[in-house]
Amino acid sequence: MTRADSVFSDLRHRIVEGQIPINSKLSEPELAKYYQISRTTLRDALSRVENCGLLQYKANIGYSVVTLSKEKLMGIFQVRESLESLACRLATAQLNLTDIKQLKMQLQKKHIENAQPIARAKHSVIDDYFYLHYQVVKASQNALLVKLLNEQQFYLIKLYMTTFRPGYTRSSTDYQEYLTILQAMENRDSELAELLMRRHISASCQYIQSAMP
CATH class of the missing domain: 1.20.120.530 (GntR ligand-binding domain-like)
Incomplete structure (x- = not known):
């Protein structure tokens, strides 16, 4: 398992379990520091979490947990x-x-x-x-x-x-x-x-x- 795989699995788990609240904006610098990984590796993991439907990305704003309706x-x-x-x-x-x-x-x-x-x-x-x-x-x-x-x-x-x-x-x-x-x-x-x-x-x-x- 690569570092991106590990971060992807952990982020997905934390979002699904409510540890990262819905609608909350993610800070890439804070996450990179938390996981002790490069921004490139982090963005790979974030992109995969987005593909699961759990994150949304907006230009000039970044990633945030999805809104539920x-x-x-x-x-x-x-x-x-x-x-x-x-x-x-x-x-x-x-x-x-x-x-x-x-x-x-x-x-x-x-x-x-x-x-x-x-x-x-x-x-x-x-x-x-x-x-x-x-x-x-x-x-x-x-x-x-x-x-x-x-x-x-x-x-x-x-x-x-x-x-x-x-x-x-x-x-x-x-x-x-x-x-x-x-x-x-x-x-x-x-x-x-x-x-x-x-x-x-x-x-x-x-x-x-x-x-x-």
Whole structure:
């Protein structure tokens, strides 16, 4: 891992977790001093964080953490609803039964861990929210979909969730919806799997929106 990789990962984490507040302007000299890196290396890392949707750049002003809005959230989820449901339909034809059963086992394991306070403290429930989505998109085996719905774009959604829904309470509902989606995939019912994923993403959007001013 290069120094730019390390700074990129740390900045992304600090923004998503609220350690660097939304709308705040970043000082490149202060960040370069904090990370003990050159401005060139810092700008490489900042550019990559911008590509995740977490930063915005304006000439003569510099980088600042993005502004969050209901309109922007709706745009993100409209794209997700269309493309991830398509990925789910494609993945239904690509995954074998063993792979689907393995996904079920992993989801069950995470659900049990979430019920244990000690285990819960070691990982993020919000990260678990994205687990099935990562797997389904990759399993679609459609290179363009994987590129459009790569792991990085989920960090902006995670920022919305940690900002407006820090005490995530939908995990049990997510779990049941995921199992229903996987059951449809196991039954090779691609149309139902696509519909269920679409409904799940729509419900998730409404859940976040309900907490926004």
